[in-house]
Amino acid sequence: MTRSSSPALALARNAAPVVAVALLAIGLWWLLSATVYQGKGYLLPSPQEVAAATAENAATLAGATLSTLKEALLGYALAIVVGIAGAAVLAQSRLLERSLYPYAVLLQTVPVVAIAPLIVLWFGYNELSVVIVSFIMSLFPIINNTMLGLRSTSRNLAELFALHRASGLVSFWKLRLPGALPHIFAGLRISAGLSVIGAIVGEFIIGSGNAEGGLGVQIVFAQGRMYTALLFAEVIAATLLGFLFFLAVSAIGRLLLRHWHESALGS
Numbered sequence: 001m002t003r004s005s006s007p008a009l010a011l012a013r014n015a016a017p018v019v020a021v022a023l024l025a026i027g028l029w030w031l032l033s034a035t036v037y038q039g040k041g042y043l044l045p046s047p048q049e050v051a052a053a054t055a056e057n058a059a060t061l062a063g064a065t066l067s068t069l070k071e072a073l074l075g076y077a078l079a080i081v082v083g084i085a086g087a088a089v090l091a092q093s094r095l096l097e098r099s100l101y102p103y104a105v106l107l108q109t110v111p112v113v114a115i116a117p118l119i120v121l122w123f124g125y126n127e128l129s130v131v132i133v134s135f136i137m138s139l140f141p142i143i144n145n146t147m148l149g150l151r152s153t154s155r156n157l158a159e160l161f162a163l164h165r166a167s168g169l170v171s172f173w174k175l176r177l178p179g180a181l182p183h184i185f186a187g188l189r190i191s192a193g194l195s196v197i198g199a200i201v202g203e204f205i206i207g208s209g210n211a212e213g214g215l216g217v218q219i220v221f222a223q224g225r226m227y228t229a230l231l232f233a234e235v236i237a238a239t240l241l242g243f244l245f246f247l248a249v250s251a252i253g254r255l256l257l258r259h260w261h262e263s264a265l266g267s
Contacts, residue, residue, distance in 0.1 A: 071203075
């Protein structure tokens, strides 16, 4: 009985502070809307007004959230493939790293707004352009953290593999890549949220490829209509989407690491 209930109790203990802070924030929000911003719902709607707007526009919100989720997932998946493969190549040679890594940094520092016209020119006002923006925003943390992990291989273990005449490919698959997984998942967690932000920013700038549009498109429409309650609902939906994306990646990382790495032991 005790053993079966302990995970639930641990989950409750971990969730209690988060729930308490959320309830405190909602209470402060309601207090401000009922006092300072009373009668000014166009500036700060009450939680009840946001809940009513959410219920009234539930179908549109659900469709927009799914559209943004699909774009973020595609951009994120592409960033994982390109980021891990690119980092694996760069980590093989210091010369390659010095030659190509600065361009990965430049890709991260160029404002998306500045290159959005080029993306639209090359790919059009469609979903693909939004996916590319999401990909660009989520790529660098994966490259950076994967390279850090591959460069952090234990020297003693590397010498042990060399002593047994292991090939470079065997050393990579059986030593360097598994040892880099904690760093890789650290980058994946960062990029999970950035991919959602990238998709929404892309929708702001480019639009969307379907009739309704994702959360970014709907936020622009709600702002234009001064429908602040719906705007709040859409911002909350976007925030929760990024948060759930982060939690999903974190859970996968714990499952892969919990039996052998200190960062996830006991998770």
